[in-house]
Amino acid sequence: MNLESYLEKNADLIDARLDSLFGGLPGELNKASAHLLCAGGKRLRPAVTMLAADIVKKGISDSVIPAALALEVTHTFTLVHDDIMDGDVVRRGVPTVHTKWDEPTAILAGDVLYAEAFELITLAEADPDAKVKAVALLARTCIDICRGQHDDMSFEDRDDVDPYEYLEMVGQKTGKLYAAAAAIGGILAGGNVNQVAALHDWGYLSGVAFQIQDDVIDFMADSSKSGKDRASDLREGKKTLVAILAKEKGLDLSKYRKESLSEEEIDRAIAELDEAGIIDAVRETAIDHVNRAKDMLVIFPDCEERRLLGEITDYFINRSF
Amino acid sequence: MNLESYLEKNADLIDARLDSLFGGLPGELNKASAHLLCAGGKRLRPAVTMLAADIVKKGISDSVIPAALALEVTHTFTLVHDDIMDGDVVRRGVPTVHTKWDEPTAILAGDVLYAEAFELITLAEADPDAKVKAVALLARTCIDICRGQHDDMSFEDRDDVDPYEYLEMVGQKTGKLYAAAAAIGGILAGGNVNQVAALHDWGYLSGVAFQIQDDVIDFMADSSKSGKDRASDLREGKKTLVAILAKEKGLDLSKYRKESLSEEEIDRAIAELDEAGIIDAVRETAIDHVNRAKDMLVIFPDCEERRLLGEITDYFINRSF
Numbered sequence: 001m002n003l004e005s006y007l008e009k010n011a012d013l014i015d016a017r018l019d020s021l022f023g024g025l026p027g028e029l030n031k032a033s034a035h036l037l038c039a040g041g042k043r044l045r046p047a048v049t050m051l052a053a054d055i056v057k058k059g060i061s062d063s064v065i066p067a068a069l070a071l072e073v074t075h076t077f078t079l080v081h082d083d084i085m086d087g088d089v090v091r092r093g094v095p096t097v098h099t100k101w102d103e104p105t106a107i108l109a110g111d112v113l114y115a116e117a118f119e120l121i122t123l124a125e126a127d128p129d130a131k132v133k134a135v136a137l138l139a140r141t142c143i144d145i146c147r148g149q150h151d152d153m154s155f156e157d158r159d160d161v162d163p164y165e166y167l168e169m170v171g172q173k174t175g176k177l178y179a180a181a182a183a184i185g186g187i188l189a190g191g192n193v194n195q196v197a198a199l200h201d202w203g204y205l206s207g208v209a210f211q212i213q214d215d216v217i218d219f220m221a222d223s224s225k226s227g228k229d230r231a232s233d234l235r236e237g238k239k240t241l242v243a244i245l246a247k248e249k250g251l252d253l254s255k256y257r258k259e260s261l262s263e264e265e266i267d268r269a270i271a272e273l274d275e276a277g278i279i280d281a282v283r284e285t286a287i288d289h290v291n292r293a294k295d296m297l298v299i300f301p302d303c304e305e306r307r308l309l310g311e312i313t314d315y316f317i318n319r320s321f
Numbered sequence: 322m323n324l325e326s327y328l329e330k331n332a333d334l335i336d337a338r339l340d341s342l343f344g345g346l347p348g349e350l351n352k353a354s355a356h357l358l359c360a361g362g363k364r365l366r367p368a369v370t371m372l373a374a375d376i377v378k379k380g381i382s383d384s385v386i387p388a389a390l391a392l393e394v395t396h397t398f399t400l401v402h403d404d405i406m407d408g409d410v411v412r413r414g415v416p417t418v419h420t421k422w423d424e425p426t427a428i429l430a431g432d433v434l435y436a437e438a439f440e441l442i443t444l445a446e447a448d449p450d451a452k453v454k455a456v457a458l459l460a461r462t463c464i465d466i467c468r469g470q471h472d473d474m475s476f477e478d479r480d481d482v483d484p485y486e487y488l489e490m491v492g493q494k495t496g497k498l499y500a501a502a503a504a505i506g507g508i509l510a511g512g513n514v515n516q517v518a519a520l521h522d523w524g525y526l527s528g529v530a531f532q533i534q535d536d537v538i539d540f541m542a543d544s545s546k547s548g549k550d551r552a553s554d555l556r557e558g559k560k561t562l563v564a565i566l567a568k569e570k571g572l573d574l575s576k577y578r579k580e581s582l583s584e585e586e587i588d589r590a591i592a593e594l595d596e597a598g599i600i601d602a603v604r605e606t607a608i609d610h611v612n613r614a615k616d617m618l619v620i621f622p623d624c625e626e627r628r629l630l631g632e633i634t635d636y637f638i639n640r641s642f
Contacts (some may be wrong), residue, residue, distance in 0.1 A: 029471040081432060085425035104406035104474060107428060108467045111402060111435070115467075118439050119460035128449035135456050139440035146429045146436070150350040153425060 001304070003311040010050065011043040017069055022116075032101045032109035033116075037076045039092045045071040045181040048312065052185030052199045055297075055305035063125035064188045067134060070120035071181045074138065077113035078145050078177075080106055085153065114142070126188040134184045141180040148172025155239040159247075163285075166244050170211035171204060178207035182309075198296045202309065205293035210316040212286040215240040216279070217320060219270055231256070231266045241285065245278045286317045322625070324632040331371065332364040338390055343437075353422045353430035354437075358397045360413045366392040366502040369633065373506030373520045376618075376626035384446035385509045388455060391441035392502045395459065398434035399466055399498075401427055406474065435463070447509040455505045462501040469493025476560040480568075484606075487565050491532035492525060499528035503630075519617045523630065526614035531637040533607040536561040537600070538641060540591055552577070552587045562603050563594060570597045607638045 001009075015038075022034040046068035050061035061068075082088075083096040084106050090096065098106035121134050151169040155161045182203035186196040218233040218240070233240050237257040246253050256269050273279050293313045300306045322330075336359075343355040367389035371382035382389075403409075404417040405427050411417065419427035442455050472490040476482050503524035507517040539554040539561070554561050558578040567574050577590050594600050614634045621627045 108471050112464050112467045115460040115463035122453050122457040128453045131453045132443050132449045136443040139436040142436035143433050146433045150429050
């Protein structure tokens with residue numbers, strides 16, 4: 001099966017399960033909790049959990065579906081709370097929870113999802129010891145994500161963020177949840193220490209590559225697909241890898257930090273960054289992470305799951321939205 | 322040992338453990354997470370977890386200390402988020418987290434504590450199956466607490482809240498966490514279904530009694546001890562059991578809903594409520610819960626832990642702050 005068909009089929013399964021668990025429940029708090037969770041999405045993290053389980057033990061993925069859901073629920077809880085902190089009004093084409101309801105309800109809706117995620121781990125069919133390990137890993141991962149979000153916010157007030165700090169931050173904010181998605185699949189399938197570590201590192205490195213690609217996408221974003229204006233990071237002076245490397249090369253991007261940018265201005269910024277070798281450097285960093293990620297999978301036999309996980313990594317840096 | 326000495330000794334132990342785990346860590350997010358957690362308190366929930374473990378299996382409580390900490394950490398996370406929602410500025414004699422830092426940091430600090438709680442459950446020394454059950458119960462409890470907080474907020478806009486809805490709300494908001502504190506101690510100690518259910522129900526009923534007593538305390542509160550102005554619930558028109566029963570009896574308390582109340586006005590309100598039998602009715606409801614709570618413990622042999630748990634229930638409605 002090709003990756004696109006696999007992801008589509010899997011997203012249908014995940015959507016149906018999420019809908020049966022969280023859709024149509026009465027009460028505003030339930031509705032607010034389900035709002036973003038049941039608004040679709042590619043369901044990449046659940047797919048990773050299921051592929052990781054199957055790479056360890058072919059055919060076991062059905063028994064880890066609740067844990068796969070837990071990863072999506074965790075991701076959604078972080079989005080609901082992040083949207084409050086970042087003041088974002090639209091997400092996945094729908095109003096954010098604190099916009100549609102209010103901040104207290106959004107805090108609580110995120111908190112409900114948070115607990116649901118841990119409950120879902122306990123509902124997987126697996127050895128109790130493995131479930132305890134999965135709970136511990138998910139907990140540690142949530143703490144890392146919070147730290148990443150906190151660092152991301154604190155970077156806004158700093159002018160001296162270096163590329164290593166940036167990579168550490170996106171590693172916490174995005175890498176760790178992909179790492180957990182893969183490792184939890186492996187743990188629940190009864191994987192050994194080496195297998196779980198390889199899956200974890202594959203997820204971490206792939207997640208970092210995913211986030212770096214986001215910086216590049218910003219320059220070419222078609223807002224109807226990405227939901228973001230083209231070059232919004234540039235306008236807002238966000239501390240992306242592009243901005244950090246530009247600063248290190250002595251490029252002054254502050255002139256682009258304004259209310260709106262014309263297509264000409266954006267093209268000029270890209271030309272400037274291109275000439276200084278920054279776009280190439282960012283792409284190279286992403287590709288380096290992709291290669292290291294895929295290297296992690298070589299301990300597994302050459303199978304469909306290994307191919308699909310590798311294709312997910314490639315997709316992370318080849319996507320344009 | 323009498324209850325006061327037991328609680329003091331236990332609070333010292335819990336304080337020391339919390340301090341070694343969360344105190345003095347670098348970074349603003351760690352400081353914000355530890356702020357309220359390490360600001361003292363009676364540590365009643367951890368005491369309940371440890372007594373519940375020992376009532377099931379004498380001498381086992383040391384092995385459940387991480388889970389006892391998890392209950393305090395959970396309680397603190399709910400306070401940090403509730404303080405944002407309720408706009409409260411002082412708690413336990415210190416500025417609330419969103420006041421000392423800001424709202425985004427307080428949301429994240431609460432989220433960090435939330436994950437720490439689940440991690441702590443996994444660190445208890447117990448059968449893995451029991452730990453999975455404890456995680457599932459804690460998750461369900463957190464969802465119930467969120468629902469209770471949401472109901473509490475929605476009651477503010479309603480004039481038709483009845484006593485049953487009120488008891489359900491405080492059951493979710495306060496009862497369920499005491500229920501979980503006791504049940505998790507019992508589960509991790511290897512208690513059977515009847516023992517765990519008895520501990521759960523003891524905690525629930527005791528917690529409800531605790532919250533009802535809060536309504537009464539409001540009228541006699543010494544602000545230096547409770548941190549609240551005397552009769553602040555009355556001034557704010559809060560939907561307490563007192564207010565709900567008063568409305569049912571046709572008493573109009575709206576005249577007391579104003580910026581400040583003199584001691585004479587408060588005394589007049591109390592006299593009015595007393596004459597209508599409302600103070601008695603509230604006390605009776607609390608005492609009824611206390612008696613039913615203590616009845617739950619009769620399945621256990623007459624031991625020190627049973628006596629102390631019973632004394633905790635009594636303390637809940639005899640405390641004056």
